Amino acid sequence: MWESETESVRGREYGNGVLSSNKHGVKTDGFELRGQSWYVATDIPSDLLVQVGDVNFHLHKYPMLSRSGKVNRLIYESNNHPDLNKIALEDLPGGPEAFELAAKFCYGIAVDLTAGNISGLRCAAEYLEMTEDLDEGNLIFKTEAFLSYVVLSSWRDSILVLKSCEKLSPWAENLQIVRRCSESIAWKACANPKGIKWAYTGKPSKVSSPKWNDLKDSSPSRSQPVPPDWWFEDVSILRTDHFVRVITAIKVKGMRFELIGASIMHYAAKWLPGLIKDGQGQGNNPNAKMRVARLVDSYLTEVSRDRNLSLTKFQVLAEALPESARTCDDGLYRAIDSYLKAHPTLSEHERKRLCRVMDCQKLSIDACMHAAQNERLPLRIVVQVLFSEQVKISNALANSTLKDPAETQYQPLIPNHKTLLEATPLSFQEGWAAAKKDINTLKFELESVKAKYLELQNDMENLQRQFEKMSKQKQTSAWTSGWKKLSKLTKMTAVENHDIGPQISTAAEQTRKTPRRWRNSIS
Template structure:
């Protein structure tokens, strides 16, 4: 993990309940309240580094020589980040890491900690360190995850887009150039025992790397950021098969019903752990619909058995008609690759006349007949009108065949 050390003075901040006090020997003359935490500080170190604090303290009326009390509940990162801000202002030793640099950069902007208020102020320091973070895979991923806590300011400062662009560029590169990917970024050793220092390989041993090396790491992201990353990866001309593989991995991890189907089929009844597995059906429905929208359109890219598992899951959680329709069309284009077992789709409708959804299978078959005459290398997503025409044609032929008997 990248790290930048700032400050040279020893620790002077002491926590007393929910109050941070500065043990410099001087009586504090300003109290800053953030949430349920208060900071008893001194004006001068703050005024010399922060334009916002200089303006607020300067405009604050002083009554009977009482301490100046300020409320900064909107500071990005809250009390935890402001403690680091205070340490920076006092010159106390602290470290910038991928886990705190985003909130510190946002808080520094909020407080106006520019070069006008001291050389090597916090805005410049955090920007310099962010450039180091973007050079590494794990550091970029950790920084991106922390952006969620300080939105929308991280968006305004283009930190989110810079993290995503950094990661998207690295997905198509040789990971040995910037470190082996590590789930959660907490272990500095890869599965084969090679150690890293500041994300630099220390062993000359080579490791075979597949195109799926980044799937697990990015699957830790929540859907909004993951979606943006996938779109960035696609814009970098990543192979559709690789994009589809990443989406399949994410879906199996975060859709409990889908993961259960996959695990049972493989003889493993332990579904993959998900950060959002306890989410509501509405959240699961939104997740599935978004993933279906992201799937590549090209024929032969996404396996038919996975598409059918998605379709069964979509029916169980009552996904939108357009989502189910899209999946049926995709399955129809890949029907020649499906097995009979895959096509046993449980009937989840109000009718209990049949155990399996015959109408769904009929629509899939109709679409297969429609696209069977098209170029198999072309994209298979066509409009609904074409599908209805194909379905009508198939039913007409079925009726004609019966009358001829």
């Protein structure tokens, strides 16, 4: 396995990979392993037992409490517990190996940092809360400095640290170790090959499963130029999610798309056995084509849930394989149905266009049963599915009556109806009659449904007409009531005027007659 490029045999100062703590309080010569337990080599008896998984650590309180906030808090919370000197750290990232290094650091024992242990020790330091508030130059600060200044400046160390993060989720993600290593690898992969001066594994001549202890070391030399794909093999040892993170970072940095595609092909060929085989004539292997078809259909099912996936892209992916690659279109039908679920706003024309990539004759019986009841499919596709299923049943019944089974594959797909009935026994004729009876029953039920539909439609039209009449009556009644009120008012004013008129006239006559009488009386 790769060792850190900055590591020496005897160890160095901290800046080059050796950690030590000056304040430890307990003089010790190191740790001793006895069975499944670690003991501190000192004359002072142990007063603290820490359990990490199946391993016990017999330690002392002062060195641990002075540098670990987690241990300090657990000891304080267990004051009322009978086991005052016993704590368990079951979920510590990095396991017993990381805790051993952290405990040695607390005792002031020199700890040799490498690319293989730095990620686990960094996560363990975060878990144990070994911050600067407890001690200056605590483990979090020193491991973070080693990551930033030593690991991220090295090509191989960045890959090894990213590889070691596979068992440290989600701590490595939360501490940004995965992101920083991916960014470092991406920057170096996008560098000019002429300026590469670090060692790399190189691309092997034949793709095989990785062997961590037998990696070929190809150091660039001036006489031999560095190929553009020099980073393929080193990156291919990563887990799939970390490989995707690296490829995404490389794409953001501006790597050529053909190189990105070639690296993905190299990764797939390495981890998918049988995808690429040596020798001639292997490309026509039907089993290999079926595996590729299943893989593509599974991928289509996954991406079909993306609402931003256009119909054209989905159709191009589905038609990328030749027709002979799929012996059964159940996986493709599942992907189409999932796409229709995620895109309910497709028009009828778009749904027909989507379903053209599927061959209804390659669907199984279960898929046909589901498709016949699927309301998302166009009606024409449902009819094709039912027709192809009927053809399969008829063909199977016809072939079952033949004596020579070798001739079954040469029989016509749709046999003549009359010859089929004449050449089949009475049981088949009875079955055909029963099928006809079922068809007639379905037709009768369909007609009854149509009649009920027409009846409901007529009722709805009658209700609409009644509603329109009622609305018109309300309008006319309102107008007539208004006109009646106005007419009553006009009649009342006319009567009053008629009654007041004679009174006014008699009064006028009296006024006219009175002066005469007054004048006569004076005279």
